[in-house]
Amino acid sequence: MTSMKKAEQKIVVLTGAGISAESGLSTFRDNNGLWENHRVEEVATPEAFDRNPDLVHGFYNRRRQALSEVKPNAAHLKLAEIEPLYQSFLLVTQNVDDLHERAGSQNLIHMHGELLKKRCVLCHQVSHQRNDLSVESICQYCHQQGTLRPHIVWFGEMPLLMNEIMLALMQCDLFVSIGTSGTVYPAAGFVEVANQSGAHTVELNLEASEQASQFKESFHGPASSVVGDYFN
Ligand code: BJW
DSSP: OTTSOGGGOEEEEEEOTHHHHTTTOOOTTSGGGEETTEEHHHHSSHHHHHHOHHHHHHHHHHHHHHGGGOOOOHHHHHHHHHGGGSSEEEEEEOOOSSHHHHHTOOSEEETTEEEEEEEETTTOOEEEOOSOOOTTOBOTTTOOBSOEEEEEOOTTSOOTTHHHHHHHHHHOSEEEEESOOSOSTTGGGHHHHHHHTTOEEEEEESSOOTTGGGOSEEEESOHHHHHHHHHO
């Protein structure tokens, strides 16, 4: 597999919060997994949103605002730079930030949604969102109040574009996982699918993830250096 030229390879890259850490965005399982004393599971569920929409809107409003203070780092830029060199290249990110787009990545799936989008629970329209959302916000399509939510995949909800992702995993020659703890499914299971498809599988992470033993190769260190080293 490693003897194949890049131009002959089909690659799937999975990224997680660790790739954006050096841009200044916190990962989920930092600080004992707490965000302002709340566990991510307490704010990232549909039940939490039903119970306390102000808390959940606040969580996403702050993270949306933080996007204007950060920029892509060397790892995001490297992935955009190498994309055209492969026969096919799919970047699947669990991240809801927009740093891959800003780095120039093209074939990109945000499997857990996007901070810069909202969705109406009534008319299901998805649209761009830069400002804060609240229970008072009004849907621009159906004109109802209190029906807008962040376009984010919460625990218990189906990640986006799973058919496209699974098809690419079943056809790829190389699967590279970057900056993810391997604790959240279905993304944590992608390495197993890629292995079963006969792909070469590589982990690039600060430390050994929960899925480390499944990868054929692992390189540990900050994404800004391990991603550059691996793809050079
Ligand atoms: C660096 C670095 C640097 C630091 N350089 N590296 C029991 C068993 C199996 C599954 C389940 C189960 N019980 C429930 C489930 C399902 C559940 C799940 O997986 N739960 C687990 C907690 C057990 N999953 C779901 O509910 C998903 N939906 C689902 O399963 O639907 C059914 C289905 C069935 C069949 C097929 C398909 C679907 C939905 C999951 C939604 C996840 N949502 C969140 C929050 C929303 C987005 C947001 O607000 O941003 O997504 S949770 C949170 O975790 C977020 C992340 O995308 C996700 C993954 O986190 P990530 O990216 O790995 O971050 P960290 O912080 O965990 O790790 C960072 C890593 O980087 C660390 O390893 C660091 O070392 C490293 N790092 N600095 C390189 N500089």
